[in-house]
Amino acid sequence: MAFKLDQIDRKILEILQANAKITNAQLSKEIGLSPAPTLERVKKLETAGLIRSYHAQLDTEKIGLGVTTFVQVTLVGHRKSYIDAFVRKISDIDEIIECHHITGSGDFLLKVITKDIPSYQKLMLEKVNEIEEVDSTQSMVILSTFKNSKVLPIPPDK
The missing domain is CATH 3.30.70.920 (Lrp/AsnC effector binding domain/regulation of amino acid metabolism (RAM) domain)
Structure with missing residues (x-):
């Protein structure tokens, strides 16, 4: 069953996919909300399972996986x-x-x-x-x- 997303939720997901290391303060600026409601929305998306985890993408060649x-x-x-x-x-x-x-x-x-x-x-x-x-x-x-x-x-x- 799909989770009901509004435009702000969509924007949060797009931004976090591009940069999961973004600070909550910067994220809140980019979506146009204050930090507290921004954090609340991110937590809601995590709790609902839309955001499953955060990962670092490694350079395979630089770590020796060719x-x-x-x-x-x-x-x-x-x-x-x-x-x-x-x-x-x-x-x-x-x-x-x-x-x-x-x-x-x-x-x-x-x-x-x-x-x-x-x-x-x-x-x-x-x-x-x-x-x-x-x-x-x-x-x-x-x-x-x-x-x-x-x-x-x-x-x-x-």
């Missing part, structure tokens, strides 16, 4: 027990930073980030492909990224 891949995974079957077991097992693999249950020729799409190709190969051979629920994988290595936005488009009010 290879990002998408991996399409097909499971041996579609029983709930297979899906649950697979999700539980990949949740323990730090290099898998995203996991999406998908439609189409595969069952899951993973986003994997590693130091280099040998690290990626080792991860796939020793961890992912060793998961008994995995039937097959297809890897797509990212050569370059032209857009990597974490900003969600906020739908207008109807």
Whole structure:
């Protein structure tokens, strides 16, 4: 169920997505409210679950993570027990930073980030492909990224 947002709520969400480190004083100036009601609105958005967390976006190359891949995974079957077991097992693999249950020729799409190709190969051979629920994988290595936005488009009010 969608949360009812007014124009001020939308503006707060847009600003916080662009700069989560903004001070409440600066945020209040940008939306045209005093600091107390601004903070109250942010808390309301957090409590309602619209703002789930705040994160620092790191530069992967500068911290030594040079290879990002998408991996399409097909499971041996579609029983709930297979899906649950697979999700539980990949949740323990730090290099898998995203996991999406998908439609189409595969069952899951993973986003994997590693130091280099040998690290990626080792991860796939020793961890992912060793998961008994995995039937097959297809890897797509990212050569370059032209857009990597974490900003969600906020739908207008109807």
